[in-house]
């Protein structure tokens with residue numbers, strides 16, 4: 417009888433977890449952005465470790481931005497009650513899969529289909 421209540425609390429827990437992860441990721445992004453402000457002189461140091469580090473941070477920033485977008489999307493879907501539903505076939509996504517990839521919008525079958533088509 418209270419299976420609905422259990423469901424809500426699991427969803428609530430997942431939301432909290434995703435929001436915490438989002439906050440962590442944003443903090444990390446802030447740090448990277450600060451480091452990026454300290455831009456090395458390009459003319460001087462092509463191939464220098466300092467420039468290499470700067471470029472690594474740039475790549476890392478893009479990765480974090482992407483991660484933030486995915487987490488925001490996952491949170492939005494969860495709030496709308498669509499979280500854990502495959503956007504392609506509409507079936508529930510495997511819980512083990514959601515644990516590994518909280519931002520996924522595809523079930524294992526559809527994800528496999530998609531990556532097969534890509535290769």
Ligand SMILES: [Zn+2]
Nearest residue numbers: 502505523526
């Ligand atoms: Zn699917």
